[in-house]
Amino acid sequence: MVSRTVFFVIILISECGRIFAYKRKFPNNFSFGAATASYQIEGGWNASDKSENIWDDLTHNTNLVVDKTNGDVACNSYNLYKRDVEMLTELGVDFYRFSLSWSRILPTGFSEKISDDGLKYYNAIIDNLLEANVTPIVTIYHWDLPKSLQDLGGWTNPLMADYFADFSNVVFEAFGDRVKTWLTFNEPLVFCQQGYGGMGKAPALNLTGVGEYLSAHTVLKAHAKVYHLYDENFRPAQKGRISMTISGQWYEPDTDSPEDLEAALVAEQFDVGWFGHPIFSKEGDYPNAMKERIMKRSEEQGYTKSRLPEFTAEEIEYIKGTYDFLGLNHYTTYSVKANGETNFVEPSFEHDRGVKVFQEATWPSSASSWLKVVPWGFTKMLKWIRSNYANPEVMVFENGFSDNGTTDDQDRINYHRLYLNAMLDAVDSGCNITAYTVWSLMDNMEWLRGYTELFGLYRVDFNDTERKRTPKSSAFYYRDVIKDRAVEHVKNKDDDDFDISLLL
Numbered sequence: 001m002v003s004r005t006v007f008f009v010i011i012l013i014s015e016c017g018r019i020f021a022y023k024r025k026f027p028n029n030f031s032f033g034a035a036t037a038s039y040q041i042e043g044g045w046n047a048s049d050k051s052e053n054i055w056d057d058l059t060h061n062t063n064l065v066v067d068k069t070n071g072d073v074a075c076n077s078y079n080l081y082k083r084d085v086e087m088l089t090e091l092g093v094d095f096y097r098f099s100l101s102w103s104r105i106l107p108t109g110f111s112e113k114i115s116d117d118g119l120k121y122y123n124a125i126i127d128n129l130l131e132a133n134v135t136p137i138v139t140i141y142h143w144d145l146p147k148s149l150q151d152l153g154g155w156t157n158p159l160m161a162d163y164f165a166d167f168s169n170v171v172f173e174a175f176g177d178r179v180k181t182w183l184t185f186n187e188p189l190v191f192c193q194q195g196y197g198g199m200g201k202a203p204a205l206n207l208t209g210v211g212e213y214l215s216a217h218t219v220l221k222a223h224a225k226v227y228h229l230y231d232e233n234f235r236p237a238q239k240g241r242i243s244m245t246i247s248g249q250w251y252e253p254d255t256d257s258p259e260d261l262e263a264a265l266v267a268e269q270f271d272v273g274w275f276g277h278p279i280f281s282k283e284g285d286y287p288n289a290m291k292e293r294i295m296k297r298s299e300e301q302g303y304t305k306s307r308l309p310e311f312t313a314e315e316i317e318y319i320k321g322t323y324d325f326l327g328l329n330h331y332t333t334y335s336v337k338a339n340g341e342t343n344f345v346e347p348s349f350e351h352d353r354g355v356k357v358f359q360e361a362t363w364p365s366s367a368s369s370w371l372k373v374v375p376w377g378f379t380k381m382l383k384w385i386r387s388n389y390a391n392p393e394v395m396v397f398e399n400g401f402s403d404n405g406t407t408d409d410q411d412r413i414n415y416h417r418l419y420l421n422a423m424l425d426a427v428d429s430g431c432n433i434t435a436y437t438v439w440s441l442m443d444n445m446e447w448l449r450g451y452t453e454l455f456g457l458y459r460v461d462f463n464d465t466e467r468k469r470t471p472k473s474s475a476f477y478y479r480d481v482i483k484d485r486a487v488e489h490v491k492n493k494d495d496d497d498f499d500i501s502l503l504l
């Protein structure tokens with residue numbers, strides 16, 4: 001009897017050990033990468049014939065950056081790109097996602113003058129990557145508009161769609177023989193809402209309740225124009241793929257009351273749906289939740305028309321389906337509850353959305369006030385995309401954690417371990433996810449947060465003129481994940497029986 005009990009205890013312990021040590025495999029052909037953006041790493045702000053962009057302008061001429069720094073030198077990748085490629089090979093990534101500085105390639109903003117040095121710089125990066133067997137993935141626009149085009153209204157000017165197509169045409173011609181995955185825009189919601197509707201990003205116009213919708217309207221048309229341009233003029237010969245990468249955070253209803261569920265649905269449509277619905281949904285156009293709410297508030301406020309511009313039926317068709325995959329940047333989760341208030345006098349995105357958004361005090365934090373560690377929100381976000389957009393191929397193009405730059409960055413390792421498991425939970429439930437990208441390859445200029453919130457796998461010594469890069473603990477961790485094509489299993493504290501259809 002005793003020996004039998006001992007036997008079972010041993011079985012039980014070894015079984016627990018097996019489960020504990022169990023490594024989860026990534027799907028076949030899953031690819032891993034790291035990402036950066038031109039303004040945040042390049043420096044060389046006045047190198048050769050490059051002109052000023054809106055981030056040069058903001059950092060030089062306002063006090064909006066918390067530590068009063070700028071991207072004049074940043075990581076100096078303008079000169080140190082070979083070391084960047086070496087770091088990518090140390091990590092063993094499959095691809096590197098980086099962006100193009102528009103004003104470095106087209107100093108006037110227009111395509112009548114193309115900078116030889118601008119092209120030379122990106123050609124060198126691309127060729128070095130290919131030589132190192134790292135696939136280049138290029139973001140055409142990651143927030144650094146030439147100042148000359150901002151002076152013409154930036155993205156609120158509908159003609160920007162044409163200028164963006166001209167720029168895209170130049171880069172497809174120059175790099176498309178070697179670049180096979182393109183992203184038109186990075187997180188348009190962020191630069192439209194914070195840059196035009198508020199002051200959280202360049203150009204910091206604070207055109208609250210109007211500017212964010214106007215700029216987003218042009219961006220959606222510009223994206224579609226460039227998708228069609230690639231599809232018709234370049235894809236036949238270059239055989240690449242193109243889409244947009246959108247930000248999508250999860251909005252968890254505070255309670256399961258119908259009011260809170262409705263509030264969460266609205267919050268999600270004002271987030272991932274703003275750019276997601278026009279491009280990735282079966283119906284196209286802005287989500288009903290946005291159209292109805294913004295119309296209602298605009299009427300109450302005495303406007304003759306909704307502050308959200310309307311697409312024509314033709315435009316809806318032109319924009320719908322302009323993707324070869326869905327690019328997703330995901331970091332965190334919010335709680336949402338219904339807002340009893342009805343008196344929304346000031347026109348604003350917040351008032352249009354009209355719900356209460358907050359984060360739980362119990363959620364672990366990072367160096368960024370908005371970034372809480374909530375891995376199960378990632379699973380739900382991915383399931384929501386699967387259900388709402390007919391299970392598209394999803395490539396995760398950003399996911400990451402900020403801290404103070406310490407090299408033994410155990411909190412970052414923990415974040416990625418949890419979020420990779422959360423992503424695999426979504427894969428297990430049938431989501432078609434084919435790529436994962438760490439933001440960021442190295443510490444860099446975090447927009448208005450300057451160098452105070454650092455996301456890198458590599459530390460960069462910004463006090464060293466050589467901008468020495470050093471791998472952090474997380475670099476070795478990520479290298480091993482990529483080498484094993486597996487991550488140690490962690491059970492996320494998800495409510496497994498969550499019914500996603502409640503939020504459809």
Ligand SMILES: *[C@@H]1O[C@H](CO)[C@@H](O)[C@H](O)[C@H]1NC(C)=O
Pocket residue numbers: 028029
């Ligand atoms: C993986 O990629 C290879 C080569 O591209 C292809 O032949 C194979 O079918 C792919 N496997 C899966 C499971 O998609």
Ligand SMILES: *[C@@H]1O[C@H](CO)[C@@H](O)[C@H](O)[C@H]1NC(C)=O
Pocket residue numbers: 046072
């Ligand atoms: C470029 O900017 C730096 C400051 O970041 C300045 O010292 C230098 O003189 C400028 N170079 C040119 C050619 O204007």
Ligand SMILES: *[C@@H]1O[C@H](CO)[C@@H](O)[C@H](O)[C@H]1NC(C)=O
Pocket residue numbers: 199206208
């Ligand atoms: C931004 O706009 C809001 C709403 O119109 C206003 O209350 C606020 O003072 C503005 N901020 C700045 C810095 O101008």
Ligand SMILES: *[C@@H]1O[C@H](CO)[C@@H](O)[C@H](O)[C@H]1NC(C)=O
Pocket residue numbers: 392393432
């Ligand atoms: C996932 O997406 C890829 C690329 O579009 C496609 O080849 C594959 O069939 C999809 N898999 C599933 C299960 O839908």
Ligand SMILES: *[C@@H]1O[C@H](CO)[C@@H](O)[C@H](O)[C@H]1NC(C)=O
Pocket residue numbers: 403404405406
């Ligand atoms: C940075 O964070 C680490 C880990 O949380 C901590 O041990 C260290 O003291 C912090 N360093 C500074 C300069 O705040």
Ligand SMILES: *[C@@H]1O[C@H](CO)[C@@H](O)[C@H](O)[C@H]1NC(C)=O
Pocket residue numbers: 451461462463
């Ligand atoms: C650079 O050095 C100064 C003083 O030595 C220090 O206060 C600052 O935190 C350092 N900056 C960075 C980005 O390491």
